[in-house]
Amino acid sequence: MSKRIKIKDIFSAPVNQAYTIMGWVRTFRNNQFISVNDGSCLANIQVVINSDQIGEDVIKRITSGAGISIQGTLIESQGKGQTVEIVADRVEILGDCDAETYPIQLKNRPSLEYLREIAHLRFRTNAFSAIFRVRHALAFAIHKFFNDRGFFYIHSPIITASDAEGAGEMFQVTTLDLNNPPRNEDGSINYKEDFFEKHTNLTVSGQLEAELAALALSEVYTFGPTFRAENSNTTRHLAEFWMIEPEVAFNDLDDNMDLAEDMLKYLIQYALDHCAEDLAFLEQRLLDEEKQKPQADRSEMTLIEKLKFCLEHPFERLTYTEAIDILKNSTPNKKGKFQYPIKAWGADLQSEHERYLVEKHFKKPVILTNYPKEIKAFYMRMDEDGKTVRAMDVLFPGIGEIIGGSQREERLDKLMQRMEEMHIPKDEMSWFLDTRKYGSVPHAGFGLGFERLVLFVTGMTNIRDVIPFPRFPGSAEF
Ligand code: 4AD
Numbered sequence: 001m002s003k004r005i006k007i008k009d010i011f012s013a014p015v016n017q018a019y020t021i022m023g024w025v026r027t028f029r030n031n032q033f034i035s036v037n038d039g040s041c042l043a044n045i046q047v048v049i050n051s052d053q054i055g056e057d058v059i060k061r062i063t064s065g066a067g068i069s070i071q072g073t074l075i076e077s078q079g080k081g082q083t084v085e086i087v088a089d090r091v092e093i094l095g096d097c098d099a100e101t102y103p104i105q106l107k108n109r110p111s112l113e114y115l116r117e118i119a120h121l122r123f124r125t126n127a128f129s130a131i132f133r134v135r136h137a138l139a140f141a142i143h144k145f146f147n148d149r150g151f152f153y154i155h156s157p158i159i160t161a162s163d164a165e166g167a168g169e170m171f172q173v174t175t176l177d178l179n180n181p182p183r184n185e186d187g188s189i190n191y192k193e194d195f196f197e198k199h200t201n202l203t204v205s206g207q208l209e210a211e212l213a214a215l216a217l218s219e220v221y222t223f224g225p226t227f228r229a230e231n232s233n234t235t236r237h238l239a240e241f242w243m244i245e246p247e248v249a250f251n252d253l254d255d256n257m258d259l260a261e262d263m264l265k266y267l268i269q270y271a272l273d274h275c276a277e278d279l280a281f282l283e284q285r286l287l288d289e290e291k292q293k294p295q296a297d298r299s300e301m302t303l304i305e306k307l308k309f310c311l312e313h314p315f316e317r318l319t320y321t322e323a324i325d326i327l328k329n330s331t332p333n334k335k336g337k338f339q340y341p342i343k344a345w346g347a348d349l350q351s352e353h354e355r356y357l358v359e360k361h362f363k364k365p366v367i368l369t370n371y372p373k374e375i376k377a378f379y380m381r382m383d384e385d386g387k388t389v390r391a392m393d394v395l396f397p398g399i400g401e402i403i404g405g406s407q408r409e410e411r412l413d414k415l416m417q418r419m420e421e422m423h424i425p426k427d428e429m430s431w432f433l434d435t436r437k438y439g440s441v442p443h444a445g446f447g448l449g450f451e452r453l454v455l456f457v458t459g460m461t462n463i464r465d466v467i468p469f470p471r472f473p474g475s476a477e478f
């Protein structure tokens, strides 16, 4: 038997030669035409069988979902819809699939909600295989982007004792017996007896460790899983998500914005260049889905137009203070249309405000800077006015915040003051403060939520559909 060739490669392989393909049956028509997919690309290869030659017992077992191996000759196709097809000499069923009970019935397009419940099988649909190929391409492109620019990939720890964001949204890690934990005299739990001899949790961000590395290697990034125990049941939040966090010594806020904008544009361009077939499919999927909606709710641009639009226009950069003025005077604010009306400077921005700025006001990606210190993390560099910090959030259409970052507070006294004000325990963070004691330099970085990027590029609307096995409140299946 000839060596297996991937379906992706067979479309450009020489015709009139023998090949072996393996994959899963998508459809089987007229006891003659099998569509086979192996996930290497969106397209199926059509296999033509001669029922006299392939036994009745095998033909019965060619059902949607069955694992199959086919040996045959590649020929130029006689029929419409494909350039080449395989005329089978041998058909072997590798794994039967009972058509009656198979949960994926392609005839009536399964809903995304239903497929989420059978996430272990949803890879077998065109939509999800396309999404996960695009996700892969973007992950690869991230490493390429940084590697080409001389950044070093740092693996930040997943188990940590610190709360990098100071927001207290952590999953605890312990080996203590929860039914009978060791206690101190005052009744509190004695973590000295826990595995790490202290209270630990899953990381919410690799930033603090990336800062340690940046203050020696200059340009670094992390790309790892992060965990947040926030009870947000939204289409943009996960309890376990992947974050890309570059950290660069000697960069200020402007450099940081330039890096974020360059990176996002590079990644979108990479997807357009390397995932054309999958993006065209996802664009059509979105068009079909939007047909159900009233005209006014449909997107003005197709998926690919939207991606190109982001590349062609510089992101709008403005301060939080300027944004608040726009929002305060906006029609939805005056008409009471915002769920959280903007009353005064200092208000935290909700996704409805971010989306108004991006989708209605500027109609392009926006970078907001210099937020009030009260609504941002302790490590951001204080501005001269003592009221705002050198923060930046990148806001995207349909998504809201896709990146959060800042120039960091490199001055020891100022940093200690902020930590005190925000009740961040200084004694447990002495390792972090050491960077400010010994050769501190200006530096800046940011975090890109990987799933929010994949959401944007694939045109999907629920973040649970762009990570293989989503974790969210009440759900940790598979
Ligand atoms: O704005 P955040 O909380 O920033 C940080 O964690 C910083 N330490 C990053 C840094 O400066 N190195 O999170 C960064 C990004 C957000 O903009 C968002 O895209 C994503 O991470 N994100 C989430 N994505 C999915 N589910 C969640 N629950 C998320 N929380 C944040």
Ligand code: MG
Binding pocket: 401, 403, 404
């Ligand atoms: Mg943020």
